[in-house]
Amino acid sequence: MEKLYRIKEASEILGVHPKTLQRWAREGKIRVVKTIGGIRRIPESEIRRLLGEEVKRVDEIREVRVVLYARVSSYDQEQHGDLDRQLELLRKYAQKKGYKIVEEIKDRASGLKEDRKGTKRIFELAEKGLIDKVIVTYPDRLARFGLKYIERHLSYCGVSVEYVKPREQKEPKEELIEDLISIITSFAGKLYGMRSHKVKKLKETVEKELKENGSD
Numbered sequence: 001m002e003k004l005y006r007i008k009e010a011s012e013i014l015g016v017h018p019k020t021l022q023r024w025a026r027e028g029k030i031r032v033v034k035t036i037g038g039i040r041r042i043p044e045s046e047i048r049r050l051l052g053e054e055v056k057r058v059d060e061i062r063e064v065r066v067v068l069y070a071r072v073s074s075y076d077q078e079q080h081g082d083l084d085r086q087l088e089l090l091r092k093y094a095q096k097k098g099y100k101i102v103e104e105i106k107d108r109a110s111g112l113k114e115d116r117k118g119t120k121r122i123f124e125l126a127e128k129g130l131i132d133k134v135i136v137t138y139p140d141r142l143a144r145f146g147l148k149y150i151e152r153h154l155s156y157c158g159v160s161v162e163y164v165k166p167r168e169q170k171e172p173k174e175e176l177i178e179d180l181i182s183i184i185t186s187f188a189g190k191l192y193g194m195r196s197h198k199v200k201k202l203k204e205t206v207e208k209e210l211k212e213n214g215s216d
Helices: 007-014 017-026 042-052 075-079 082-097 118-128 147-156 174-194 197-214
Strands: 040-043 064-072 100-108 135-137 160-163
Touching: 007 017, 007 040, 007 042, 040 042, 064 082, 064 118, 075 082, 075 100, 082 100, 082 135, 100 118, 118 147, 147 160
Parallel strands: 064 100, 064 135, 135 160
Antiparallel strands: none
16 A cells, blocks of 8 residues: 655655645645545655655655564463564664654563554554554564454554565464463453353363363
8 A cells, every 4th residue: 555644744755834735735736645534644655756766766865764673472482482582573663764763662462362552552652653664574463364354544644654574474383372262251251241250261271171182
């Protein structure tokens, strides 16, 4: 999806006053798109067109502000240094690209959890226009499901997601088992009620079965 810029951001890149850009939009001199909420954004292709064809990417002429995001599912993974290794890789990647690191965000939570503190913080920074990119090691670190919705929301805020390793990587069995148990528990809770003895028994049975088979 093409990156979208706020009127203020686009005017700074183009070196014109925001009111001038708004006038150009009214006169049809620059294409403007509207988000679902009705907020106007300038597509990157329009900025490139006005700057000249010699500019391949807007990132080449402005400082790119990024947030680094790392996530693990368990305390054990954190203690084994998985978070630190992710962040170290992200720092090196950002430095190599010449990005300005605004903030480093860490989560210790399942990729299925919707209300993670880290992702909430990313949305807050994006919605305030304080970042241009979110850098993540690979897609599953940002979300196990619903990744496209997160990327779409960030895009409407003018923020793109960049993966150091775009291809999916094999997950540790323990983490996949935890996520599967979380899904089963969630659906069973809706059927029987979260405090139901049936839910607890089902969870214990599934957990035992998965871990026994997972060790084969």
